[in-house]
Amino acid sequence: MTGLVKRYGAKTAVDGLNLQVEAGTVTAVLGPNGAGKTSTIECCEGYRKPDGGTVRVLGLDPVAQGEQLRPRIGVMLQSGGIYPTVRAVEMLKHTAKLYANPLDTDALVERLGLGSAGRTPFRRLSGGQQQRLSLALAVVGRPELVFLDEPTAGLDVQARHATWELIEQLRHDGVTVVLTTHLLDEAERLADTVAIVDAGQVVAHDTPAGLAAAHGAADTAIRFTAPPGLDLAELLGTLPKDLTAVEQPPGSYTVAGDVTADVLAKVTSWCAAKDVMPQGLNVGRRTLEDVFLDLTGRELR
Numbered sequence: 467m468t469g470l471v472k473r474y475g476a477k478t479a480v481d482g483l484n485l486q487v488e489a490g491t492v493t494a495v496l497g498p499n500g501a502g503k504t505s506t507i508e509c510c511e512g513y514r515k516p517d518g519g520t521v522r523v524l525g526l527d528p529v530a531q532g533e534q535l536r537p538r539i540g541v542m543l544q545s546g547g548i549y550p551t552v553r554a555v556e557m558l559k560h561t562a563k564l565y566a567n568p569l570d571t572d573a574l575v576e577r578l579g580l581g582s583a584g585r586t587p588f589r590r591l592s593g594g595q596q597q598r599l600s601l602a603l604a605v606v607g608r609p610e611l612v613f614l615d616e617p618t619a620g621l622d623v624q625a626r627h628a629t630w631e632l633i634e635q636l637r638h639d640g641v642t643v644v645l646t647t648h649l650l651d652e653a654e655r656l657a658d659t660v661a662i663v664d665a666g667q668v669v670a671h672d673t674p675a676g677l678a679a680a681h682g683a684a685d686t687a688i689r690f691t692a693p694p695g696l697d698l699a700e701l702l703g704t705l706p707k708d709l710t711a712v713e714q715p716p717g718s719y720t721v722a723g724d725v726t727a728d729v730l731a732k733v734t735s736w737c738a739a740k741d742v743m744p745q746g747l748n749v750g751r752r753t754l755e756d757v758f759l760d761l762t763g764r765e766l767r
């Protein structure tokens with residue numbers, strides 16, 4: 467898509483967003499709450515009409531050519547969209563019959579641990595079961611491309627791993643997957659490329675390793691918490707020139723760069739001179755989470 471714009475009244479949710487996804491890959495769209503991820507995905511699915519820009523999915527316009535597109539894609543919405551009284555597995559079997567070459571529904575039920583949910587009406591399923599059923603419904607028709615909006619939000623660890631394995635299987639089968647997530651480990655584990663969205667735009671799109679390399683994630687960092695408002699310019703004055711220091715969010719400090727034992731000693735003695743106790747201090751590699759924080763100024767959750 468190029469230059470995608472989506473507005474709700476005066477609010478511009480998506481603000482000229484550009485994103486190209488290669489067939490057969492898994493793309494994770496990562497961003498803070500309200501960044502415009504869901505709006506973007508819904509424009510790709512044809513559920514929302516863009517206010518500007520061009521969206522093509524499998525070469526088709528999702529709004530004008532929705533009828534052609536829909537049988538070829540799978541969609542897992544954040545909020546169900548499933549009849550509340552319909553029984554879980556019946557719904558899945560019924561949906562499978564609408565497709566020429568569906569997946570084996572029994573195997574899918576087994577894989578997603580939905581066996582016990584068989585005859586339960588959708589509205590009586592637990593949140594996690596509803597979500598796994600939505601995922602099953604999205605993939606049962608063997609789509610060429612699936613959109614998964616926060617597929618593991620709120621799932622327990624076991625269900626999350628089952629979902630990850632299913633997504634890995636899709637990728638292995640050559641299905642193109644676009645998923646949104648707040649979870650960095652999910653993006654790192656599953657995605658060939660990660661698109662970081664902030665304020666309705668893609669601010670970076672690369673492989674997880676590429677993002678990390680481009681944004682200094684190989685550096686080491688000292689992290690600690692302390693009362694907000696420490697004078698970081700003064701702290702930096704005591705440290706070698708190539709180091710950086712940020713307070714984000716207030717009271718959480720990161721000193722990054724070539725962190726040696728000498729740098730660590732200088733940071734702690736500066737704190738001591740200010741009568742500040744650095745809590746939870748640790749030294750480690752900068753992570754993709756730090757990259758995210760740098761790019762968006764916000765934490766993932």
Ligand SMILES: Nc1ncnc2c1ncn2[C@@H]1O[C@H](COP(=O)(O)OP(=O)(O)OP(=O)(O)O)[C@@H](O)[C@H]1O
Pocket residue numbers: 474477478479497498499500501502503504505506
């Ligand atoms: N139907 C709507 N009417 C009005 N405003 C909306 C509507 N849907 C979304 N918004 C607003 O548009 C912005 C982007 O929302 P969107 O749901 O696309 O973001 P998101 O990145 O998916 O967020 P989250 O991670 O919380 O799901 C938000 O500020 C949201 O409040």
